[in-house]
Amino acid sequence: MRDDRAEDIMKVIDDLRDIGNEETIIVEGSRDKDALRILGITGNITVLNDGHSIVETCEMMSREFEKVYILTDWDRKGGELSRVLTEQLTALGTHWSMEERKRIAYLCKKDIKDVESIPILLKRLYENYKC
Numbered sequence: 001m002r003d004d005r006a007e008d009i010m011k012v013i014d015d016l017r018d019i020g021n022e023e024t025i026i027v028e029g030s031r032d033k034d035a036l037r038i039l040g041i042t043g044n045i046t047v048l049n050d051g052h053s054i055v056e057t058c059e060m061m062s063r064e065f066e067k068v069y070i071l072t073d074w075d076r077k078g079g080e081l082s083r084v085l086t087e088q089l090t091a092l093g094t095h096w097s098m099e100e101r102k103r104i105a106y107l108c109k110k111d112i113k114d115v116e117s118i119p120i121l122l123k124r125l126y127e128n129y130k131c
Contacts, residue, residue, distance in 0.1 A: 005107050005108075005125055006122055006125035006126050008103075008107050009104060009107050009108065009118065009121075009122060009125075010122070012100050012103045012104050012107070013039050013040070013041065013118075015100060016036070016041050016043070016069065016071075016100055017040055017041050017042070017043070019043045019044070019067075019069065020043070021043070021044070022065055022066040022067070023043065023044065023065055023066060023067040023068070023069065024043070024044035024045065024046045024061060024064070024065045024067075024068055024069070025041070025043065025044065025045045025046070025068075025069040025071050026045075026046045026047075026048055026057075026061065026068055026069070026070055026071065026072070026085065027045060027046070027047060027048065027071050027072065027115055028047075028048050028049055028072050028073060028077075028078065028081065028114075028115070029047060029048070029049045029116075030047055030049075031116040032047070032071070032073075032114070032115035032116050033045045033047055034116070035115055035116045035117070035118055035119050036071075036115070038119045039118065039119060039122075044065065046060075046061060046068075048072070048081065048085075054081075054084055054085065054088060055088060058085065058088035058089055058092060058094070059092065061089070061094060062089065062092040062093070062094040065094070066094075066095060067094070067095040067096065067097065068085075068089055068094055068095070068096045068097075069096070069097050069098075069100055069101075070082050070085050070086065070096055070097065070098045070101055071100060071101050071104070071115055072085070072101065072115075073113055073114040073115055074101070074104075074105035074108075074109055074113055074114075075113045075114065078113075078114070082098060082101065086098065104118070108121060
């Protein structure tokens with residue numbers, strides 16, 4: 001039986017490739033950003049762990065972007081970070097989305113728990129299920 005998760009994950013990645021200049025994806029660290037670049041996402045990516053506080057990062061994003069796509073890992077720390085980000089962004093009146101995070105987490109959670117591992121998982125899925 002074929003595992004179609006690779007195609008489903010790539011649909012989410014394709015949605016993220018389409019974000020505009022007035023939007024950004026926020027990730028936890030530079031490895032997450034590198035993984036998204038490997039996957040062909042060329043738009044704005046903001047790294048959370050860049051030396052600024054969460055509040056400072058949210059304030060910067062609210063000034064520079066109309067919408068923020070939250071793509072933290074789906075482990076306990078990532079869940080807590082996503083909760084804090086949504087609270088801060090909501091307080092600042094900034095539009096945000098976690099739909100892509102939820103979709104990727106659902107598709108990947110039995111294999112990986114972080115954004116930086118998505119390219120490796122996709123490679124493995126494609127290699128294991130070649131037609």
